[in-house]
Amino acid sequence: MTKAFGPTEVLHGVDLAVGAGEVVALVGENGAGKSTLIKILTGLYTPDGGSVRMDGAAVEIGRPQDAERLGIHVIHQERHQAGRLSVGEQLYLGLPTGSSAWRSRRATARRAERDIFEATGQRVPGRALISELTVAQRQLVQITRAVLARPRVLILDEPTAPLSAEEVDQLFATLGTLRAAGVGIVYISHYLQEVTRVADRVEVLRNGANAGSVDLTSTSQADAAARIVELMVGGAVEEFEEGVPAVVPDTAPALVADGVALGGVLEPLDLAVHPGEIVGVTGLVGSGVEAVADLLTRARRGPGTVRLHGRRVRDVSAFVAARGAYVPADRREDGVLGNHSVAQNLSAAMLGRLGRWPGLLSPSAERRAAREMVSRLDVRPASTAALAGTLSGGNQQKVVLGRWLAAGSTVLVLDQPTSGVDIASRAQIYATLRALAATGAALVVVTVDLEELVGLVDRALVLHRGAVAAELSRERLSIDTVLAIASGGKDTPVDSGLREPTESQEVPA
Amino acid sequence: MTATIAPGNAPAARTVPEPAVRRAGILRWSGYGVLLVVVLGFSVGAPAFLTSGNVSTILAQASVYAIAGTGFTFVVATGGDDVLRGGIDLSVGATAGLAGTVVAVLAAAGTGTLAALAAGLGAALAVGAVNGAVVVAGLRPLLATLATMGVASSLDLVISSNVKTPLDGALYDYLREGSVAGVPASVALLIVVALVATWALHKTSWGVNSFATGDSATAARVAGLPVARYTWTSYVLCSGLAGVAGILLASRLSASVPGIGTQILLDIILVSTMSAVFSSRLLVSVPGTVLSAVFVAALSNGLTLLGVASQWVGAAKGVLILVVLAAVALRGRKSS
Numbered sequence: 001m002t003k004a005f006g007p008t009e010v011l012h013g014v015d016l017a018v019g020a021g022e023v024v025a026l027v028g029e030n031g032a033g034k035s036t037l038i039k040i041l042t043g044l045y046t047p048d049g050g051s052v053r054m055d056g057a058a059v060e061i062g063r064p065q066d067a068e069r070l071g072i073h074v075i076h077q078e079r080h081q082a083g084r085l086s087v088g089e090q091l092y093l094g095l096p097t098g099s100s101a102w103r104s105r106r107a108t109a110r111r112a113e114r115d116i117f118e119a120t121g122q123r124v125p126g127r128a129l130i131s132e133l134t135v136a137q138r139q140l141v142q143i144t145r146a147v148l149a150r151p152r153v154l155i156l157d158e159p160t161a162p163l164s165a166e167e168v169d170q171l172f173a174t175l176g177t178l179r180a181a182g183v184g185i186v187y188i189s190h191y192l193q194e195v196t197r198v199a200d201r202v203e204v205l206r207n208g209a210n211a212g213s214v215d216l217t218s219t220s221q222a223d224a225a226a227r228i229v230e231l232m233v234g235g236a237v238e239e240f241e242e243g244v245p246a247v248v249p250d251t252a253p254a255l256v257a258d259g260v261a262l263g264g265v266l267e268p269l270d271l272a273v274h275p276g277e278i279v280g281v282t283g284l285v286g287s288g289v290e291a292v293a294d295l296l297t298r299a300r301r302g303p304g305t306v307r308l309h310g311r312r313v314r315d316v317s318a319f320v321a322a323r324g325a326y327v328p329a330d331r332r333e334d335g336v337l338g339n340h341s342v343a344q345n346l347s348a349a350m351l352g353r354l355g356r357w358p359g360l361l362s363p364s365a366e367r368r369a370a371r372e373m374v375s376r377l378d379v380r381p382a383s384t385a386a387l388a389g390t391l392s393g394g395n396q397q398k399v400v401l402g403r404w405l406a407a408g409s410t411v412l413v414l415d416q417p418t419s420g421v422d423i424a425s426r427a428q429i430y431a432t433l434r435a436l437a438a439t440g441a442a443l444v445v446v447t448v449d450l451e452e453l454v455g456l457v458d459r460a461l462v463l464h465r466g467a468v469a470a471e472l473s474r475e476r477l478s479i480d481t482v483l484a485i486a487s488g489g490k491d492t493p494v495d496s497g498l499r500e501p502t503e504s505q506e507v508p509a
Numbered sequence: 510m511t512a513t514i515a516p517g518n519a520p521a522a523r524t525v526p527e528p529a530v531r532r533a534g535i536l537r538w539s540g541y542g543v544l545l546v547v548v549l550g551f552s553v554g555a556p557a558f559l560t561s562g563n564v565s566t567i568l569a570q571a572s573v574y575a576i577a578g579t580g581f582t583f584v585v586a587t588g589g590d591d592v593l594r595g596g597i598d599l600s601v602g603a604t605a606g607l608a609g610t611v612v613a614v615l616a617a618a619g620t621g622t623l624a625a626l627a628a629g630l631g632a633a634l635a636v637g638a639v640n641g642a643v644v645v646a647g648l649r650p651l652l653a654t655l656a657t658m659g660v661a662s663s664l665d666l667v668i669s670s671n672v673k674t675p676l677d678g679a680l681y682d683y684l685r686e687g688s689v690a691g692v693p694a695s696v697a698l699l700i701v702v703a704l705v706a707t708w709a710l711h712k713t714s715w716g717v718n719s720f721a722t723g724d725s726a727t728a729a730r731v732a733g734l735p736v737a738r739y740t741w742t743s744y745v746l747c748s749g750l751a752g753v754a755g756i757l758l759a760s761r762l763s764a765s766v767p768g769i770g771t772q773i774l775l776d777i778i779l780v781s782t783m784s785a786v787f788s789s790r791l792l793v794s795v796p797g798t799v800l801s802a803v804f805v806a807a808l809s810n811g812l813t814l815l816g817v818a819s820q821w822v823g824a825a826k827g828v829l830i831l832v833v834l835a836a837v838a839l840r841g842r843k844s845s
Contacts, residue, residue, distance in 0.1 A: 064732075080725060093728070094732035129790060
């Protein structure tokens with residue numbers, strides 16, 4: 001099978017070939033054109049040139065139905081699902097096996113539970129609505145649906161982002177079964193150790209063109225990973241600047257949390273963050289770390305108090321009013337205004353200061369402020385008129401960050417600031433955060449990414465089972481130490497739901 | 510980027526949460542609860558309310574709105590319940606009026622019953638086909654159907670020369686006064702329509718696919734569903750049922766009344782969108798539409814029986830409907 005595309009705006013003659021029973025990984029920084037390629041293959045976008053061939057014969061994919069008919073199935077990163085359908089209904093949506101009149105809801109639900117268990121080894125309630133599921137459960141439904149469709153080509157776009165290590169193992173086992181059955185698999189991921197584990201061959205895209213490919217059957221994992229990174233960034237990896245040494249300032253703390261807690265999830269937590277400081281909060285999934293950012297910003301209310309510059313804030317709008325900023329984990333849902341331009345997104349938090357008169361907006365002032373911010377953060381494409389929803393994940397995150405920068409926020413709480421963000425954008429985001437701290441902002445970074453934690457923060461709180469198990473200064477911060485504490489004992493340094501670090505990856509410090 | 514503590518909320522994947530369907534508990538039945546309270550209140554206050562004769566009257570009054578509302582429900586199911594971007598057909602009332610007028614004018618001119626019915630339904634279906642086509646082409650349903658509503662109601666006035674046209678004939682008289690096994694003919698017609706529509710929308714994969722399209726068009730498209738076809742079909746069905754309702758209305762009134770479409774439009778939208786009250790997922794449904802239509806008809810009827818001055822009926826009706834909707838809004842907040 002060969003698929004080739006002529007130049008589109010973002011793709012410049014990309015070639016991709018997948019053989020039956022082959023796993024090809026597609027990697028590249030955000031904005032390299034991976035998603036665009038996939039959307040063309042599935043009929044969501046129409047290519048401006050090029051062709052798709054299956055078994056040597058040219059095929060036309062004008063609509064998603066064509067792709068389904070040809071046996072090309074996709075697990076989309078965005079998990080396009082209808083929230084108010086039940087698990088069973090969504091699972092069989094559009095599948096020939098799902099169409100039987102006089103279906104009983106209960107029977108459908110039971111069948112769905114069984115199918116999901118067979119495909120993924122996990123149990124998901126078949127009668128629940130999609131909107132009631134966790135992100136991981138929704139992903140399991142999507143994976144099962146793709147398996148049930150008996151695909152000839154299966155495309156997975158960042159399938160493991162919401163999954164635990166155990167679920168990832170199960171997914172890889174499922175992929176192994178499909179591969180043995182002769183399914184061609186395209187696997188897209190930012191996690192290089194996953195890619196090297198699962199794929200036979202890695203195709204690297206850069207700036208909408210093929211950068212090269214790495215054959216994994218003949219290369220050792222470590223060598224392959226190093227080569228992939230090289231291809232991705234186009235030559236030698238840029239040296240990340242060293243972190244500024246921690247100086248705990250003796251000024252008054254900008255953010256003080258006192259006894260912030262969430263019943264059954266997080267025990268009372270105290271935290272004081274000084275201007276100029278970046279404090280990390282980390283922990284295993286289920287340790288309560290997921291709730292910390294919401295609680296600190298009072299997006300979720302609970303016991304305890306939060307003070308900004310000495311003033312108590314009771315909800316998230318008070319938090320923002322006190323020059324606080326919240327960069328939530330789910331930027332697609334909570335972060336950017338997808339249907340608004342980059343300029344409008346950037347100015348959303350500072351509208352009051354953009355006009356000559358209160359309440360009146362000066363479009364030229366808005367544009368000027370936005371242009372300045374776009375170049376400062378290196379948002380790509382460098383257009384203030386582009387709709388924020390069309391940007392890649394990393395660039396959306398830059399826009400969210402830029403909004404708070406523009407607003408002059410002095411306390412920032414960031415939840416998983418770089419999940420799903422490529423290496424280059426990460427480096428820029430880290431640099432921006434450090435620059436912010438240097439100008440006297442107080443930052444809290446909640447993250448489960450240990451390299452990020454170790455490379456970025458001045459000190460870190462490590463949670464274990466809902467309580468702070470340790471507070472580590474910059475000198476004592478290391479991935480091993482944090483892992484050991486987070487998993488509940490200095491003597492057990494690895495595993496229990498943790499992903500192993502790959503040696504090849506540069507630490508973005 | 511790689512030493513990562515598995516992101517997401519993985520542990521929850523292994524626990525089986527109670528679906529909100531059950532969690533919602535007592536609130537799930539709030540729609541029915543309010544309905545029951547109102548019926549009980551009327552029957553205590555006005556002994557005539559629950560007599561079989563009066564119930565027949567209520568059901569017959571409800572039948573027109575229920576049938577047209579059922580068609581509207583197809584559009585809301587397939588287009589989504591966002592009023593601005595989702596499925597809506599403002600021409601539904603005008604289409605009903607147009608169908609009634611066409612039938613009455615042709616009948617008055619001596620055309621045979623079958624030919625007159627075919628012409629009336631054909632006119633309605635034509636409006637639906639246009640609605641579906643322009644919506645599929647990407648026009649906003651709210652504005653596009655506002656435009657076709659103007660065209661349909663104008664045609665109504667042109668064809669009827671803006672005067673009432675009496676409607677006589679065996680079939681029309683039967684629809685007005687006849688009965689099947691003691692059930693008024695209009696109610697029997699409603700029962701047939703409701704049963705078929707319930708089956709189609711709630712028991713077939715076509716129905717599930719329609720709801721999927723309305724919930725997330727992208728999800729449906731990604732699942733390989735022909736979204737445009739589902740959308741177009743829903744508008745044609747809506748106009749078709751509006752035509753049936755319009756002919757039934759003209760039969761019940763023994764005449765086509767020019768401009769009546771505008772009067773019934775809002776009640777049709779009301780009974781359809783209110784049907785979400787009776788759904789645990791807050792989705793529109795055919796049985797819910799029928800219940801809502803009966804509820805609205807019972808309100809007018811009961812308030813009149815209670816001796817509420819006719820000027821006050823609209824206000825009382827509005828307040829009670831707000832109560833029902835508030836109960837649902839409360840439930841939506843609890844279960845989300």
